[in-house]
Amino acid sequence: MIDTPTPFDAARSLILEGRIVEAEALMVRELDAVTARHGAGTPQWASAQCDLGNVLFNADQMGRAVDCFRAAVSVSPRDYPELYKGHLTYRSNLGQALRLAGRLDEAEQELRAGARARMEYYGREHPGYAFGLEPLADLLLQRGDLAQARQVVEEMVANLYQAGHERVAVALALRAEIVRATGSGDELFPGADRLPEHVLEQLVLAVCERAGSGDPLLYRTLLRDLAAAIEARLGPDHFATLKALSNLANLNRNIGDEAGLAERVDVIRRVLAAHDRQGRAEDALHVAQGLALALGDAGQPEEGLRAYANAHQRAVRLGRPEPVSQTLRNWGLALQEAGRLDEAEARLAEAVAAAATGADYEMLGRGRIALGLFLQHRERLGEARTVIESGLAVLDPVHPDAIVGRSHLGAVLEGRSCGCGDMPATIAAAFREFVLSKLPPDLLDDLEVTLADHDFQIGLHLRREPTQEELERLNGVVQSALAEFRRRLAENT
Incomplete structure (x- = not known):
C-alpha cells in the first residue's frame, strides 16, 4: 500500500524546489481547513500550526515560525493526553526557532523546560529524553557556556550509547565541537571504533552538517x-x-x-x-570541475585550464548536452580571466549551442548571459544586447545570473561596454517584480523596494483598505518572498 503524501510532504517538496511562497500558501490553506473542521485549540489545530511552523522554519522565517510553534505549544496536554508526545516536539521546535531567531534567553528557558518534561515522561535512560538534551547543549555552546554544554552533551552521549540508538552519531558530532572548543585535549569521538558502519556514515554526515x-x-x-x-x-x-x-x-x-x-x-x-x-563518471565530472577551480584559486592557472579541458572531455563522454554546456561555459570564463579571449569566445559560444540542443532552460540562459557579458566587454554592444535579452527570456528573474544579466543589459542600453549598471537598483527591481507577481493586482498601488545596508527596504502603498485577512496574506507573501529571494541568491553565489 502506498501512503498518500500529506500537505506537509507536498510543502516540503516545494521548498526543496525553491518555491517557498507556494509552500507557505499550501500550509496556510491546510491550517484554515483544519481550523474550520476541528476548531482552534484542538490537537489537530496544534499539529497544523506545527506543520506551518516547520515550513517557515525551513524557509528561514524564524520569527513567524516562533509564533506558530508557540500556538501549537499553547494546546495543553492536560486537556488532551494523547497530545503529550506531540507537545514535547512542539516545545523543542519552539526552543530551536527561538535560538535561531537570536532570542537566546527565551530559547534556553523553553529548552530546559522541554528537557525536564521529557525526563518526566520518558525517564532518564530513554532516548526520548536525550533528544531534548541535544538542542539544549547546542544552545549552551552558542552562548559560550562550555562547562554546562559539556555536561549536557556527555549525558546525551551516554544515554544513546547505552540505548544502542544510532542518534549517537549526532551526539558525538556535537560533543566533538564542544570538546575541541574547550581545548581539553580529550578524545574527540570516544567509542567511534565500535560503531556499526552505517552509524559511522551518519557521524560523518553530522560533522559535515x-x-x-x-x-x-x-x-x-x-x-x-x-x-x-x-x-x-x-x-x-x-x-x-x-x-x-x-x-x-x-x-x-x-x-x-x-x-x-x-x-x-x-x-x-x-x-x-x-x-x-x-x-562513477557523473561524480567524477563534478569533482573534475572542482579541481580546475581549486587549481586556479591556488595560483596555478595553466594547470587549471588543462583541468577544465579534461572536465570537458569527461562531459562529452557522458553524451548529454547539459554537462557539456556547463563545462564549456566554465572553461570559457576561465580562459577569459586568463586573457585568452578568442578561445574564450569560442568556448562560450559552444556552450550556448550545446545547451540549445537540450531541455534545460536554466543552462541555456546561463550560457547566453555569460556570452552576452563577454560580448559587451569587447564593445560588441548590439550582439551583446540580443544575447543577454535571449538569456533573460528563459531564466527565472530571481536567478543570480538573471540579475547580473539585467544589470549589464542596462549598461548596454546606455551604450557602455563596461560596468554592471546599478546593481543594487537592478536587484531591487527584480525583487519588486517577483513580489508583485505573487499578489492580487487590485491590492497594491505601488511597491517601493530599495537595497540599504545589504538588505531590502520595502514601502507598500495600498490601493484600497484591506481586510485583516488580506493584511495577513500580504505580510506572509512579502516575508516569504524575502526568504526565497535571499536563499536563491545565496545558493548561486
Whole structure:
C-alpha cells in the first residue's frame, strides 16, 4: 500500500524546489481547513500550526515560525493526553526557532523546560529524553557556556550509547565541537571504533552538517582527524571517507589560507581518483570541475585550464548536452580571466549551442548571459544586447545570473561596454517584480523596494483598505518572498 503524501510532504517538496511562497500558501490553506473542521485549540489545530511552523522554519522565517510553534505549544496536554508526545516536539521546535531567531534567553528557558518534561515522561535512560538534551547543549555552546554544554552533551552521549540508538552519531558530532572548543585535549569521538558502519556514515554526515555553521578553523581540524580515522576503518573509496574529504576541501576554500588552498587541491585529487576507480563518471565530472577551480584559486592557472579541458572531455563522454554546456561555459570564463579571449569566445559560444540542443532552460540562459557579458566587454554592444535579452527570456528573474544579466543589459542600453549598471537598483527591481507577481493586482498601488545596508527596504502603498485577512496574506507573501529571494541568491553565489 502506498501512503498518500500529506500537505506537509507536498510543502516540503516545494521548498526543496525553491518555491517557498507556494509552500507557505499550501500550509496556510491546510491550517484554515483544519481550523474550520476541528476548531482552534484542538490537537489537530496544534499539529497544523506545527506543520506551518516547520515550513517557515525551513524557509528561514524564524520569527513567524516562533509564533506558530508557540500556538501549537499553547494546546495543553492536560486537556488532551494523547497530545503529550506531540507537545514535547512542539516545545523543542519552539526552543530551536527561538535560538535561531537570536532570542537566546527565551530559547534556553523553553529548552530546559522541554528537557525536564521529557525526563518526566520518558525517564532518564530513554532516548526520548536525550533528544531534548541535544538542542539544549547546542544552545549552551552558542552562548559560550562550555562547562554546562559539556555536561549536557556527555549525558546525551551516554544515554544513546547505552540505548544502542544510532542518534549517537549526532551526539558525538556535537560533543566533538564542544570538546575541541574547550581545548581539553580529550578524545574527540570516544567509542567511534565500535560503531556499526552505517552509524559511522551518519557521524560523518553530522560533522559535515555542523561544519557548515561552526568555526571553520575548528572544523578543519575535526574533519582532518575524522577523515583519517574513517579512511583507516573503511578505506579510501568509501562514501563516508569521500564525504569527509569533500567537506574538508570546501572548508579550505572558505578559509582561503595558502596551506589550505594547497591541501584542497590534494584532497580533491584523492576524491577524483576514488570516483575514477569506481567508474562513477557523473561524480567524477563534478569533482573534475572542482579541481580546475581549486587549481586556479591556488595560483596555478595553466594547470587549471588543462583541468577544465579534461572536465570537458569527461562531459562529452557522458553524451548529454547539459554537462557539456556547463563545462564549456566554465572553461570559457576561465580562459577569459586568463586573457585568452578568442578561445574564450569560442568556448562560450559552444556552450550556448550545446545547451540549445537540450531541455534545460536554466543552462541555456546561463550560457547566453555569460556570452552576452563577454560580448559587451569587447564593445560588441548590439550582439551583446540580443544575447543577454535571449538569456533573460528563459531564466527565472530571481536567478543570480538573471540579475547580473539585467544589470549589464542596462549598461548596454546606455551604450557602455563596461560596468554592471546599478546593481543594487537592478536587484531591487527584480525583487519588486517577483513580489508583485505573487499578489492580487487590485491590492497594491505601488511597491517601493530599495537595497540599504545589504538588505531590502520595502514601502507598500495600498490601493484600497484591506481586510485583516488580506493584511495577513500580504505580510506572509512579502516575508516569504524575502526568504526565497535571499536563499536563491545565496545558493548561486
